Amino acid sequence: MTDKIAITPATHTDPPAKFSHGVRKGNILQVAGQVGFLPHVDGQEPTPAGPTLREQTLQTLENVRSVLEAGGATWDDVMMLRVYLTDTTHFEEMNEIYNAYFEEQNLKEVPSARTTVYVGLPGDLLIEIDALAVLG
Template sequence: MIITTENAPALPAPLSQGVRKGPVLQVSGQLPLDPETGEVVGATVAEQTAQALRNVAAVLEAGGATWADVVMLRVHLTDPAHMAEMNEAYESIVEAPFPARTTVSVRLPPGLLVEIDALAVLDIPQ
């Protein structure tokens, strides 16, 4: 099932905001874009991390999931030196117990400092 929501930005690319198959929900990489304007939110890694995570949360919700269902997050940073600042913003939104996470350094379009995707596994009703 394709997951879409107006509470996360629609990207001009051939991808879905999320895809759910059974109890598995994959959220596509979310950028720090305002869902209403499509503009980048914030100039710092902390601001952009918070917005990207809000976008992830919106797709999770649209797919019937919460942060408690997330088993893996992948964070893509443009500069490894931003790790501490990203971690601080991340920890203020994603609460313990924390999901597994991978963080890699990548090149993103100008002005973008972070992209985050998520994998959630929902409980199947008995």
């Protein structure tokens, strides 16, 4: 029996329902859908990093990374990123931000697979990302 562990970065707000920001069981780590909320401040509502795609994409990626790291993983362990955008015209700009971000992460392994689709998101959120990682 392998333990299933909840991953809760200190920077994160409580999830708005009974789910975990991430779970790890054995060598599999699943990151829940992350959005561009700034690190949690006690007594404040979740607040996006800003109105722009750039601000939200970078914060969302950092939020995914926080969960990975709190679960003992890194970007190098990620097999799949699911990117949810709200507007097809954001694809090119998101890719530029994404590429520059990962350039700075100095990956030792090959980049993960990725799917990008265009959906609705609540409020002013422009992007959501989740991740599946396999460690070891």
